[in-house]
Amino acid sequence: MLYNKYFNMHVKSSMQYRLNTLLIAITQVVISLGELATVWIMFKQFKSVGYWGFYETLLMFGIITTVFSFAECFARGYDEFAKLIRTGTLDRMLIRPVNLHFQIFANNIEFSKLGRVVLGIVVSIIALMHLAISWTIYKVLVLISVYICGVVVITGIFMIGAGVSVFTVENLEFINIITNGGKELSFYPINVYNKWLARIFTFILPFACFNYLPISYLMGYGSLPQVIYAISPLVGSLFIIPCVLFFNWCIKKYQSTGT
């Protein structure tokens, strides 16, 4: 399969710079540990927010770190789309007889992000071991769907940013609000924020669908019928549809920069 060829190529090229890839991965893990330390200090100092304690929040931290870094690793092409435009790589992609989305996925794979993926998984496991969850088969399925939904939503967000950069050519800093902003917002239960902020990051940008809502289901929290919490990752994943449509529409409007 073509993707395998691309994949092996990326593996080979990052193995050429093994030390560099490793150093970048370690740095990023250290940065994540810094963020984790912040979360820990908050709970050390203030014990809890509402009925949410440290380990529930730790699980959120683990989930968002895993899915965000996973998306950054494999959907890097969308995240750095402005670069593809500026260097003219996009022009070359458009004339090839292969699906554009496939090419974007295949063109950039950044293995250094996997360090953070590992950290996220480790943190998730530690949190799950400390939480008193009465496991059922549904809860296991919901937990798995959480990670899938997370990767799908973050990829969708990267697509929006990529679509916008078709018009701006530069990576605009305020796209940061929905990428890194959403990421940092998701370190904590979304109900600590203002109602409007929480609504935007639930209904428009469905970050809550892969942390706050399904974790409420796992823990048995919340006032809505449990089934709503349970299917939220599935509903959240639908977010990718408008994202793909938006991205395709932007590509139709694309004019080459001539480089």
Added chain:
Amino acid sequence: MGSYFGLFKMHFKGEIQYRAKAISGALTQFFWGVMYIYLYSAFMGRGIEGFSTAQMVTYVWLGQAFFAMRFVNVPKNVCTQIENGDICYNFVRPLNLYNQWYFSYIGSTLASTLLRFIPIIVVASILPASMRLSLPVSLPAFLLFLIALIIGMLINGAISMFAVYLTFITLSTRGSTGIVNVVVGLLGGVYLPLPMLPQALQNVLNYMPFRCISDLPFRIYIGNMDIKTALVQILISLAWLIALIIIGKLLLKSSLKKTVIQGG
């Protein structure tokens, strides 16, 4: 001295061109500000001893307004110079390398700070009372805030030279700035305002250079310490500034002896 000031001016002017970037940045900063205020309020409840919610709100807005000088960067031109070997031109110039970099860095940091802080200050001052940036506690406190802020920027420059030094060793700017910024972020009150940390930790951090960058000026502004303590702390940060610059110069000198120029 004149040529160093020339470098400062050149990088100041270079950075001041990016106005659209600054506006887009201000929007982002505004979002972070709102988010942090909600987050910290939820945790703090009615406030903690010696750090009221109103003080926290002001601290957060100041942090967003002066964001450009809170973190450490390796100047872009230095990165490319180290990576592609152009750095050798800096060696042959009859100027001190440390000073060249230091003045360029301060120039661009000052410019991006000046571009960004006004819109945040203006918008944050007209928000509803619970989210509003308050005025400084007193005129002397405001003047000391300005002095501490300038020293803070100079200390930021001195610490960034350590990141440059690390870049020399690792040849990876992303790595070196990342690590230095985790230290500055955690110990300097950027990730979490220092008054929210456990007291035992604060007692140590109050005498470290990292808090001098932005935590000290902000706390003078919100009246978290009296004028006398503020003066003592400013003297401590001046001492740190001198010490950091001397250590930085010595380190750079020793690393230059072993430098291998990349490429050509």
